[in-house]
Amino acid sequence: MRLIALAFICFALLCSPVAASAQDASPYRKLQALDGQLATIGYRLATANAPLCDRLDGATGLQLHDIAQYRDRAAIDGVFAFESPVEVEAVVPGSPGQAAGIAPGDALATIGVGAAATPIAAFADGLEEDPYSRIQRIADLFATARAAGASIRLELLRAGQPLSFTLAPVPACAGRFQLLIKDGLDAGGGGSAQMVNVNLPLVQYALEDGGGNGEGELAAVVAHELAHNILHHHERLNAVDIDRGPLRGFGKNGRRIRATEEEADRLSVWLLANAGYDPAGAVRFWTRFGKEHGQGLFTEGTHYRWQKRVAQIEEEIAALPSAETRGIARVPPILTHPLPPLE
The missing domain is CATH 2.30.42.10 (PDZ domain)
Structure with a gap:
């Protein structure tokens, strides 16, 4: 904390x-x-998901x-x-x-x-x-x-x-999980210690799901941030001199960051499934969050609108193997070939 x-x-x-x-x-x-x-x-x-990780x-x-x-x-x-x-x-x-x-x-x-x-x-x-x-x-x-x-x-x-x-x-x-006592419905990761940080208000928001699925929704948030670490997004964005300032959502900066956000959304589906969580928790979370906070940080120029994010997650869920292989982490397509350059 x-x-x-x-x-x-x-x-x-x-x-x-x-x-x-x-x-x-x-x-x-x-x-x-x-x-x-x-x-x-x-x-x-x-x-x-350790078998999927190179760190x-x-x-x-x-x-x-x-x-x-x-x-x-x-x-x-x-x-x-x-x-x-x-x-x-x-x-x-x-x-x-x-x-x-x-x-x-x-x-x-x-x-x-x-x-x-x-x-x-x-x-x-x-x-x-x-x-x-x-x-x-x-x-x-x-x-x-x-x-x-x-x-x-x-x-x-x-x-x-x-x-x-x-x-x-x-x-x-690699990922060290930390609750941040900080305002805002936000989460983040990266850095040399491969942190996965979730702000207290976002933890509370995810857990308050009235359908009793709060743990699954919080897991969807954590899986998304862990996916950023697994995919080396912090380093890949640094390699193209990404602007993380006020203009980060515009032009090539916004396009590059959106690409990493989509990759993290898609990989998070597999991370959830491998850990025994229902990947539909990601659909529930982003749908609820989008409807209630659709104009917030998660949908500025660095992120797709929530409807598109949910559609991409549902597409990835449909690609999961129909039968679970017990004790063996399922390998997602995104990790079976080199990632495309951030153009």
């Missing part, structure tokens, strides 16, 4: 001062639950947060213990972290890979400039361990009791 202040969270989560005074009703607890849900969706998509992370199912993220330390007293500067915020069901017995609230003391053991304090450089740098370094270490086929030894603190766990990260498409 992003650097946050209590006042904004209370506003964003529509909490009351009375409700926020109880630990279980704290806006931070509500935010923790949403971040855990996002992490679970991301883990499911990234691990199921891999080591997934543990541990969603971490850092005390450096919190401006108002007093506001988290009694909510998060932070027995060390880095704590387990959430554990994805069915992940190596859960299988090892790690629980939310466990605090990281030392991380060992091979013969080396590194205390959490050693990851503190640069925190003043980027409060997420320590978590990114830990995630990089997990990825290194997976690539080497090595297990990770974690020395943790739980209510003052030292505990030791060993787990093996599993292959996952």
Whole structure:
């Protein structure tokens, strides 16, 4: 989660001062639950589609947060213990972290890979400039361990009791999933850490689907952003000197970005299906979003109008194999040949 202040969270989560005074009703607890849900969706998509990805992370199912993220330390007293500067915020069901017995609230003391053991304090450089740098370094270490086929030894603190766990990260498409405490129905990705960021209002909007399909709709958003990473869109757009300023939606800039958006929409269908989500969730989300926010960011010159996007997604769904191949990721046509140049 992003650097946050209590006042904004209370506003964003529509909490009351009375409700926020109880630990279980704290806006931070509500935010923790949403971040855990996002992490679970991301883990499911990234691990199921690992065979399709040329860049891999080591997934543990541990969603971490850092005390450096919190401006108002007093506001988290009694909510998060932070027995060390880095704590387990959430554990994805069915992940190596859960299988090892790690629980939310466990605090990281030392991380060992091979013969080396590194205390959490050693990851503190640069925190003043980027409060997420320590978590990114830990995630990089997990990825290194997976690539080497090595297990990770974690020395943790739980209510003052030292505990030791060993787990093996599993292959996952490169993508680190993060809830942003930021205005706007927006999401994004890319960068050197292959982030997949979803703003809090968009997470809430996706989950509020009255038909009970909120998780599937949020998965559609996450799959779209993960598809951008898998298809190297950030690098490909940089290679053609894309203008990301006010004129990004016009001329060749708009045409190039629209091409990447269509590619991400189409690939997202396959990512969803491989992870066991109903790809029709993407149709439901973009139809609902288009009707209610059709003139917003997602339909400026960098994106097709929602009706065309939905038609392209439905076309891709029709191309899915009729019978699922159990345990084998279905390979979409977009990954079977070189991508066309962004002209």
